[in-house]
Amino acid sequence: MEQEKAPDIKNPKALLFSLCFVLMFSVMNGTMFNIAIPDIAVAFDLLPSQVSWVMTGYIMIYSVGALIYGKLADTVAFKTLITFGLTVFTVGSLVGFIAPNYGFVLMARIIQAIGGSMIPAIAFLAPIRYFPKERGKVLGIISSVMAFASGIGPILGGTIAGLLDWQYLFLSSALIIVTLPLLRKNIPDEDTSNLKLDYFGASLVASTIVTLLMGITLSNPFSLIASLLFAIFAYIRMRLAKEPFIPPHLFENRNYVVAILTGFISVSCLFGLMFTVPILLRDVYELSTLQIGLVMFPGAMSAALIGRKGGSLVDQKGSRVIFAMSLFLLMSGLFIVSSTVGINPVLFSFMLVFPMMCFPLVQASGADILANILKNNETGVGMGVFNLLNFVSGALSGAIIGKILDVFRPDEAWNILALSGSSSVYSNVFLICSLFILIGLIFFKLLFSDTETKAPY
Known part of the structure; x- marks a missing residue:
């Protein structure tokens, strides 16, 4: 495939650094507040179901926003989107820092999500637009x-909340604004095209996602039914609108559908791993919050170290080959973790390296596959759907695994290599995830075509 000409960038290294810096702040903002939820509940005398909206509300707005920003990125200049997103995110952070009551905390998190959801959309689109050769x-x-950032977030959040107070998590998030001048300086000037956004279609898609996430996180069947109805209306609108919010022909390309579904399976299992491990370490090993962060730290570091090398392999060997390889490694890593649950926590920490190092491989190769498939003028919305499914997968895997841990406590592990006892349920969860990755790998190998070409529309 012929490489597209990259726009003139004044300082590519500075642009990449600022993109990584702003993305790290965004991801840590989510994981840090997981640590702060108990403190917020105590501060405002809240029930668990009430304080959970600090995360639930953020995820709902964030996931929908990532899709909308992706759609806007096809026609609106990146500088405009970045300036708006970071400014709104910073305003939300400052509102949270001075929040006098829980209502203001929720409002702050929603404002943060409206601005912050720009970040993953731009972070995955910028390499495609500005670094096509690398x-x-x-x-x-x-x-x-x-x-x-996912691994370091809980450690940093626990340290800040412990030494200062949970409000300072908002203040630390506001520091993200320091990257704006650097981003604006290094992002090329671009024109904003005539923007024709299908607002009605966008509202139907947003309603589908919000009701789906509410149904998943709150176990509300009425929300799930409402989500199905909204999805039907969104599909009808997609077919009838002259310029629909999501072009229906995206889903007529088999490679695109196979790639996003396989990515959904793999990211669900990765998020399921990161959701389950802290619970496992508290339940089986009785570790403190800081100790849990330290156990997960080697895995986070391995992911950080392998990302650049794995990304270079995508350029050298092709995204399809690396994606299949990363699925095989993830399947093997989850099986290793399933087999070693209950051993010494220091040794278990190093076992976590095997699946956690696959995170950047799966994400980078999956995103590169989509970049090869999508037309240039629809990369934004196509990647927006990819990001949306990533966030939905996190909510879905967390809700399902949470229910399993609530009601299912077997004494025997299904994995013959694993220890039985209190850790059996965790071993079984990781074994099931490993089998799902195997199914995804087979699905990808059988249905994804050998040629990586742009979609024919």
Whole structure:
């Protein structure tokens, strides 16, 4: 495939650094607040179901926003989107820092999500637009930053909340604004095309996602039914609108559908791993929050270190080969973790390296596959759907695994190599995830065509 000409960038290294810096802040903002939820509940005398909206509300707005920003990125200049997003995010952070009551905390998180959801959309689109010759390597770096930030976030959040107070998590998030001058200086000037956004179609898609996430996180069947109805209306609108919010022909390309579904399976299992491990370490090993962060730290570091090399392999060997390889490694890593649950926590920490190092490989190769498939003028919305499914997968895997841990406590592990006892349920969860990755790998190998070409529309 002929490489597209990259726009003139004054300082590519500075642009990449600022993109990674702003992405790290965004990802840590989510994981840091997981640590702060108990403190917020105590501060405002809240029930668990009430304080959970600090995360639930953020995820709902963030996931929808990532799709909308992706759509806007096809026609609106990146400088405009970045300036708007970072400014709004910073305003939300400052509102949270001075929040006098829980209502203001929720409002702050929603404002943060409205601005912050710009970041993953731009972070995955910028390498495609500005670094076409090193796209795989840059996507690998971006993905490794995401994985590292996910691991370091709880440690940093616990330290800030412990030494100062949970409000200072908002203040630390506001520091993201320091990257704006550097980003604006290094992003090329671009024109904003005539923007024709299908607002009705966008509202139907947003309603579908919000009700789906509410149904998943709150176990509300009425929300799930409403989500199905909204999805039907969104599909009808997609077919009837002259310029639909999501072009229906995206889903007529088999390679695109196979890639996003396989990515959804793999990211669900990765998020499921990161959701389950802290619970496992508290339940089985009785570790403190700081100790949990330290156990997960080697895995986060391995992901950070492997990202650049893995991204370079995408450029050298092709995204299809690396994606299949990363699925095989992830399947093997989850099986290793399933087999070693209950052993010494220091040794278990190093077992976590095997699946966690696959995070940047899966993300970078998956994003590069989509970049090869999508037309240039629809990369934004196509990658927006990819980002949307990533966030939905996190909510879905967390809700399902949470329910399993609530009601299913077997005494025997299904994995014959694993220890039985209190750790059996965790071993079984990781074994199931490993089998799902195997199914995804087979699905990808059988249905994804050998040629990586742009979609024919």
